[in-house]
Amino acid sequence: MIWNEKRENAYCEITPALLALKEQWEKKNYIDPRLYKEYNVKRGLRDEDGRGVLTGLTRVGEIQSYQVTSGPDGEHIIPDEGMLYYRGIDCREIVKGSAERGRFAFEEAAYLLLFGELPTADQLQDFCVQLASYRTLPTNFFRDVIMKAPPKDLMNTMQRAILTLFCYDDKPNDVGLENVLRQCLQLTANMPVLAIYAYQAWRYSQGESLFIHVPKPELSTAENFLRMLREDRSYTELEARVLDVALVLHADHGGGNNSTFTNHVVTSSGTDTYSAIAASMASLKGPRHGGANSKVMDMMDDIKTHVRDWGSEGEITQYLTKLLDKEAFDRSGLIYGLGHAVYTRSDPRCEVFRDYVHRLAGEKGLEQELALYSNVERIGKQLLMERRHKDAISTNIDFYSGFVYEMLGLPGELYTPLFAVARISGWSAHRMEELSSGGKLIRPRYECVEEVRSYIPMENR
Numbered sequence: 027m028i029w030n031e032k033r034e035n036a037y038c039e040i041t042p043a044l045l046a047l048k049e050q051w052e053k054k055n056y057i058d059p060r061l062y063k064e065y066n067v068k069r070g071l072r073d074e075d076g077r078g079v080l081t082g083l084t085r086v087g088e089i090q091s092y093q094v095t096s097g098p099d100g101e102h103i104i105p106d107e108g109m110l111y112y113r114g115i116d117c118r119e120i121v122k123g124s125a126e127r128g129r130f131a132f133e134e135a136a137y138l139l140l141f142g143e144l145p146t147a148d149q150l151q152d153f154c155v156q157l158a159s160y161r162t163l164p165t166n167f168f169r170d171v172i173m174k175a176p177p178k179d180l181m182n183t184m185q186r187a188i189l190t191l192f193c194y195d196d197k198p199n200d201v202g203l204e205n206v207l208r209q210c211l212q213l214t215a216n217m218p219v220l221a222i223y224a225y226q227a228w229r230y231s232q233g234e235s236l237f238i239h240v241p242k243p244e245l246s247t248a249e250n251f252l253r254m255l256r257e258d259r260s261y262t263e264l265e266a267r268v269l270d271v272a273l274v275l276h277a278d279h280g281g282g283n284n285s286t287f288t289n290h291v292v293t294s295s296g297t298d299t300y301s302a303i304a305a306s307m308a309s310l311k312g313p314r315h316g317g318a319n320s321k322v323m324d325m326m327d328d329i330k331t332h333v334r335d336w337g338s339e340g341e342i343t344q345y346l347t348k349l350l351d352k353e354a355f356d357r358s359g360l361i362y363g364l365g366h367a368v369y370t371r372s373d374p375r376c377e378v379f380r381d382y383v384h385r386l387a388g389e390k391g392l393e394q395e396l397a398l399y400s401n402v403e404r405i406g407k408q409l410l411m412e413r414r415h416k417d418a419i420s421t422n423i424d425f426y427s428g429f430v431y432e433m434l435g436l437p438g439e440l441y442t443p444l445f446a447v448a449r450i451s452g453w454s455a456h457r458m459e460e461l462s463s464g465g466k467l468i469r470p471r472y473e474c475v476e477e478v479r480s481y482i483p484m485e486n487r
């Protein structure tokens with residue numbers, strides 16, 4: 027079917043012909059789940075004990091979530107409180123740089139992740155100047171690229187913009203480390219601008235007035251983000267500090283998280299930086315990964331609509347049971363913001379957000395809403411533990427982050443883009459590492475469970 031201006035939905039229509047093809051697809055594409063066990067497939071690249079299959083080495087970031095003890099009957103995995111290290115340093119220590127030492131810390135974290143050492147005052151200053159010099163987009167980029175095509179999802183608009191920046195680069199395919207470093211720094215500097223401009227284009231598409239503010243060189247990433255967001259360019263010190271903390275906490279999560287691993291995979295093929303970062307964006311958008319932060323907010327809105335008494339244990343249990351049975355909300359069966367592929371008992375980043383949520387909710391008079399979040403967290407975890415026969419489930423970073431952003435007055439459309447604004451620092455560090463140390467095309471094996479058979483001539487089918 028061809029795009030048709032007059033019947034624009036014709037392009038997206040699920041026609042009877044498509045339904046018939048889907049039926050045909052279903053007949054030949056089912057894989058019996060028992061086969062995964064028979065072939066000893068590491069589903070989701072996870073070992074039997076739930077730990078990730080070891081697929082690489084990194085110096086960039088590390089997550090700890092359990093202890094291993096060995097006895098006469100072999101190794102035992104004991105769930106533990108989660109820890110996250112950037113280049114060996116507890117990420118919460120870096121957060122303190124922002125909260126206590128009165129300094130914006132995201133740039134410091136990005137420097138640490140990329141170069142492996144905390145910057146001196148001079149190094150940090152030079153790094154910030156360099157980022158500032160890279161923040162400007164090519165002339166007319168907003169008009170020619172960001173405003174083109176209806177901006178339905180900011181992550182896609184940003185991804186397209188990143189891919190198009192390839193065309194403005196004189197050495198786009200050069201994967202020499204100095205060139206890749208330049209591209210990574212430029213994209214790190216551009217990311218907040220792309221996120222906000224994509225948002226402004228989206229607002230405009232919704233009938234709002236269009237305004238575009240340029241970033242200021244002397245401001246931090248967090249300050250520029252807020253400055254470009256609001257028509258009057260206003261923000262408070264507290265807002266900028268909280269946003270800076272969020273950026274630090276989202277900056278890296280080791281090599282195995284879906285978007286960073288995607289980066290390793292595509293980087294290992296020798297592709298260019300723009301393609302690698304766009305691929306990571308594609309992964310991050312997914313609701314089981316970075317997209318979970320806005321899903322949490324939609325889920326909470328749905329809960330607020332369907333649960334009349336926010337303090338009622340029974341009503342919340344009933345709603346969450348329906349949700350897990352795929353009968354409520356988006357019917358995915360997921361309670362967004364709960365569970366984690368690595369953390370067992372707790373996600374340290376969530377604990378930082380929990381702290382902010384408590385402080386901000388008190389100030390904003392949103393204690394009732396906070397109580398609802400706490401109930402959903404507690405009851406949701408209980409239900410998941412019962413169903414999954416686990417004695418611990420962690421609340422992840424996405425459960426409270428959106429609530430914090432909401433209290434800062436940030437629009438929901440920007441929650442996942444904000445994740446990308448931070449995580450590009452980790453993607454960059456991992457891309458550099460893959461190029462310098464990985465050195466091997468990532469290529470796992472898939473066992474084909476189809477039988478080999480003869481080609482049948484058309485007249486005999």
Ligand SMILES: CC(=O)SCCNC(=O)CCNC(=O)[C@H](O)C(C)(C)COP(=O)(O)OP(=O)(O)OC[C@H]1O[C@@H](n2cnc3c(N)ncnc32)[C@H](O)[C@@H]1OP(=O)(O)O
Nearest residue numbers: 314315316318359360361362363364365366367414422424
């Ligand atoms: C920044 C981030 O990416 S943090 C994660 C953000 N994502 C979310 O919040 C989405 C909700 N959570 C989830 O979907 C999962 O917890 C994930 C994807 C994060 C991790 O999933 P897994 O690695 O499969 O975790 P785990 O092995 O502990 O899960 C065991 C089972 O419990 C299910 N489960 C885990 N968490 C949840 C949840 N919140 N709601 C419903 N079911 C869940 C898993 O789907 C899995 O089911 P399966 O055995 O049928 O495949």
Ligand SMILES: O=C([O-])CC(=O)C(=O)O
Nearest residue numbers: 278279282283284367368
């Ligand atoms: O590590 C993961 O699987 C997901 C995660 O928390 C992140 O990327 O921040």
